[in-house]
Amino acid sequence: MGIIKNVDIHLGHTFESGQIFRYFSKEGWFYVQHGDRCFKVRTIGKNLEYEGNVNEEFIRHFFRLDEDVKAIFSRYKKDKTIMDAYQRFKGLRLIRQDPWECIVSFICSSASNIPKIKMNVQHLCATYGHPLILDGRQFNAFPLPGALCDLDVLKQAKTGFRAKYIYETNTRITQELFETIRNSSYDDAKKLLMEFPGIGEKVADCILLFAFDKGEAFPVDTWMLKIMTKAYLKRKLPPSKVAAYARKRFGKDAGYVQQYLFYASRLSK
């Protein structure tokens, strides 16, 4: 087991804010499967404890411990909407995801809901992911790029009309593209992602924010549309305009602002 001391994190808010899908909590631990990793984490006071096929470097990278979330939100002390969400959910952190798992997960997310997305992804992993053991239990890695090549299996995972999107994206995706996207500007990276079927603007923004460190990405779904309209815009605008407005207003903080506001809206539903 490893310990990282004095960490600014609230695992409950971090995992339950809808950014990641393969986790569950049990006896004070959060069990996490992501990419080719399987591990459990918990906080004891301000210490973060972890165990599994991970090391400290991975945990710091995964939970983005290099980022100072307090500093980000200290810039919005005059913004009541943001401050309310920050005070309520302090410790919520963005997670740095595996690009391929993130892409497939968020293609599944369109016109769906979190329990169903979890079911889709779990089924794909159980079918294709190589086994991983933790606490004497079997878990699964996420299928490698190229492995999701059977349309019937994708249908059996209840991905519905998204099956063909995953299938084609799986055939076209390459490791080199991941590097290109990572090294591209927000705008260029977004264009590259949106060439794939099933990836529109909202899904692209999720992928850019959660897997490619594009802090200015501001995914706008129906919930964010409502919040932004009420808090800032006062008039109806299409999602793309709302996202552009948020990127301009919040810059590289947009992604963190979005995550807090999104979680706040979902809880107060």
Added chain:
DNA sequence: ATCCAGGAATTTT
């Protein structure tokens, strides 16, 4: 039964 869910693609105004 009917409607909606963290949308995107396609078709129709």
Added chain:
DNA sequence: AAAATTCATGGA
């Protein structure tokens, strides 16, 4: 270019 319709599937 903007607005309406379609696309599977589980749950309320």
